[in-house]
Amino acid sequence: MSNSEEEEIARDYICFGNPDATVVILDATSLERNLNLVYQIMEITDKVVVCVNLLDEAKKKGIHINFKELEKRLGVPVVGTIARKKKTLNALMEQVEKVCEGKVKLNPKKVKYKEYIEEAVEKLENYIEEILPKEKKTLARWICLKIIDGNEKIIKKIEENLKIDLTKSEKIQEIKQEVEDILEFNGVKQENRKDDLISSVIFLSENVAKDVVTLEKEEYNTRDRKIDKILTSKVWGIPIMLLFLGVIFWLTITGANYPSEWLSNFFGWLEGKIITVFEFFSAPEWLKGVIIDGIYKTLTWIIAVMLPPMAIFFPLFTLLEDLGFLPRIAFNLDKFFRKAGSSGKQALTMCMGFGCNSAGVTGCRIIDSPREKLIAILTNAFIPCNGRFPFLITIASIFVGGLVGGVNSSLIATITVLVVVLIGIGMTLFISKLLSKTILKGKSSSFVLELPPYRKPQIGQVIVRSIFDRTLFVLGRAIAVAAPAGLVIWLFANINIGNISILTYIANFFDPLAKLMGMDGYILTGFILGIPANEIVLPIILMCYMGSGTLVDLENTMTIGQILMQNGWTLLTAINVMLFTLLHFPCTTTLMTIKKETGSWKWSVLGFIIPTVCGIVICMITTGVWNVLML
Secondary structure, X not given: OOOOHHHHHHHHHHHHOOOOOEEEEEEHHHHHHHHHHHHHHHHHOOOXXXXXXXXXXXXXXXXXXXXXXXXXXXXXXXXXXXXXXXXXXXXXXXXXXXXXXXXXXXXXXXXXXXXXXXXXXXHHHHHHHHHOOHHHHHHHHHHHHHHHHOOHHHHHHHHHHHOOOOOOOXXXXXXXXXXXXXXXXXXXXXXXXXXXXXXXXXXXXXXXXXXXXXXXXXXXXXXXXXXXXXXXXXXXXXXXXXXXXXXHHHHHHHHHHHHHHHHHHHHHHHHHHHHHHXXXXXXXXXXXXXHHHHHHHHHHHHHHHHHHHHHHHHHHHHHHHHHOOHHHHHHHHHHHHHHOOOOOOHHHHHHHHHHOHHHHHHHHHHOOOHHHHHHHHHHHHHOOOOOOHHHHHHHHHHHHHHHHOHHHHHHHHHHXXXXXXXXXXXXXXXXXXXXXXXXXXXXXXOOOOOOOOXXXXXHHHHHHHHHHHHHHHHHHHHHHHHHHHHHHHHHHHHOEEOOEEHHHHHHHHHHXXXXXXXXXXXXXXXHHHOOOOHHHHXXXXXXXXXXXXXXXXXXXXXXXXXXXXXXXXXXXXXXXXXXXXXXXXXXXXXXXXXXXXXXXXXXXXXXXXXXXXXXHHHHHHHXXXXXXXXX
């Protein structure tokens, strides 16, 4: 009974992909909720192996499962596992092999639905079996249930994949009319059929779980519920969420400086060696400029600036995920997104956007409603990604933390970044509401959110997943985009027209608009040329100010601050730059991901326009209010 895109993909493969076996993984601590998935899959295929995982967690909670009785009640093999122990996984794979080779007798127990449903299925099943290919006859009962359910989308998939006619066949229409008469006689309306089907599955699952599960203590999850009363409370839920976020930002800010400086020094040393090689071969200056000053410096800046904060941020964020805290964030924000006409699942995709907006856009697949999915995709750019955090942190440290100085400067900078993030969340909700009332009209859908048990994080897995699956993946993609960008930026900075570089022409063109936004043309040019990767915006601005024709490699925030202030930066400039860093077009990778996920450039263009217009308008308002107050 799929409700989202990834569930449909899984269902279609099980139905039409001819798998040798299907392994259904259950949570041993929540068997009564998980068993409904087993019964749904056994409607589709007989070749099922049930894997009951997290036995170690179940043991801690005093939960014991009678596997022999469970196997008897289901009619398919059941294997208990602790995924970290290879021995238990070997036992699982042995059972899978036996099922694939037909060495195990399978007799999956089907759900017994209400009498009127069973009567309707009986009317349809014989004819459906006749028209199905021999290898797909096991799908007959499931297809009957889908016809009774009236799910046109699934019926269309069945027709396409099995090459049968379910909608135009006179025989089926005749039987369907008889089915409708049966349902009408029982007073069953179309909108209630799915509820009746689901309730039968859940009722059976709960009964089986009661028979096979014994508890040492009835209140085995009391601790989790006590913690949830605090973390998901109306009073403390949001403040605690902000506190966790603030701690992550503070650790990222304070911890990233030293490795960034070390990497910068290393790349500076390596640059000297590469220059020596170029000089040895008497390479022309233009080639040296393209390779060293253009491509190399762009790439090494991104690595030096981006890698350390990512290497800190992602493990900490993954740690919260492993603890089971992220679903609680979605729970706390659900009511706000529902009021905005969207889905609470958008909170999860928003959290993914902190790491990478492109990943956040891809994560929108978990949202069931196509309308709500588009809203989440179009607003994900309001959350500052990892590429924007170094810029935000640097500006906050110089112009806000610098006003205070001393040991409190990093704390003030953290609070500033947190306020910027809150503005981004506020804009996400506001634009979501605006879209749901205009081009993407509709009511918010409900969704069932599982609050998983709190678990002790697996530190080794956290490090591996965060470094390899996230940090290096995002970094690699940024490097791939930044290499050609570095070449273009160097050309713009070094090709002159009438003793003025192309870069300066561009800056002069945008200067009038930038002044209205409380910035200057060079800043706006930095944002525009930084569209391949947000990490290169600051070095482009510094390059323009210093007229060096190459990206500036400065890791000392004091030196960066002096350069910016010498070129007219004030507190107002810093505020507007931080706001525009938050509210401007997403990077190229994110725009391409939007195109891939939506199948249309129209939504990519809209994803570009919406945050950019918001950023321009808000910066203009901020500048206007500041000027009035300063009069």
